Amino acid sequence: MRRTPFTNDFSWSKSRHEKFSECLRAYYLYYYRSWGGWEAEAPKEARELYVLKKLNNRYTWAGSVVHECVRDVLLDIRAGRPVELAEVEARARRLMQDDFRHSAKKAYWTQKYRKAFTGLVEHEYAEALPDEVWKQNWETVRAALGWFFSSRWPALARTLKPAQWLEVDAGYDFSSFTLDGVKVFAIPDFAYVDEAGVPVVVDWKTGKVRDGYDEQVLGYALYVSQRYKFPVEKVRASLVYLNEGLEQDVQVDLTAMEAFKARFAQSVAGMRAVLGDPATNTPKDATVFPMTEDVSQCARCAFRRPCGRAEAAAQAQAQQQAPKVA
């Protein structure tokens, strides 16, 4: 059998921390058991887990389409190319129609498609969703793009000189740094230096305002300060809610950074405690990664079949969707 050319090195990201906190079994399947599943000769279980872990749900899909579109708009502005809302919207719609068709026939099991999208859990688990739900998903994308174009951001981007652009959603291969010897992935959606010489990191959000995002942008601030050699307390961080039309500044100061680093160290220690061999990032036995007792978590999880929770997830979904009786 051909050896995999990669090693499963330990790294940290906000999304890894979330998975670790939400369900240890999901964490185990996502970061360990599915490893190597991209290989044609991979064992059946690793292959299945790998395909499943790549699936989006309709909310993450809408969010990623918006992010891709906004990234492309900013890159067009940076390159001096014209941008038109109608064109961007039409491209997003075509992309989502193609994505939907690819996913609905479950082609992700046999065909390569595009890096940012393989398919949807809703199709994998044959969830019976009315057309209205899919239309609403498109409306979320359309509304977010519409607000972005009417916001101050495109005009601000046009004022930036080449040296003021730091990065635009540069991806995993580029945006990472090392903290306490651990590789940390931190990919700001937009990072630039304003006219006063202040570095700014921006994170676009689709959907509703919720807690917990501050942590993510603090990580981006630390990344930008390390990579571009700014004092961290000089960085400004903003959360921009494209569907709510809201902007929220996150305080970046030494106290906030110390608190971030303490939570990071605690998170890494927890992840290392479930390793049999930290030097090779080899996990302990599967029993150390129990399935969550909160079945409502399974309702959107891609691993519900290998976990034997497909039926329970369907019931949890039905309960979540049932009209509430006052």
Ligand code: SF4
């Ligand atoms: S289906 Fe449930 S128990 Fe299994 S990994 Fe997903 S959230 Fe965890």
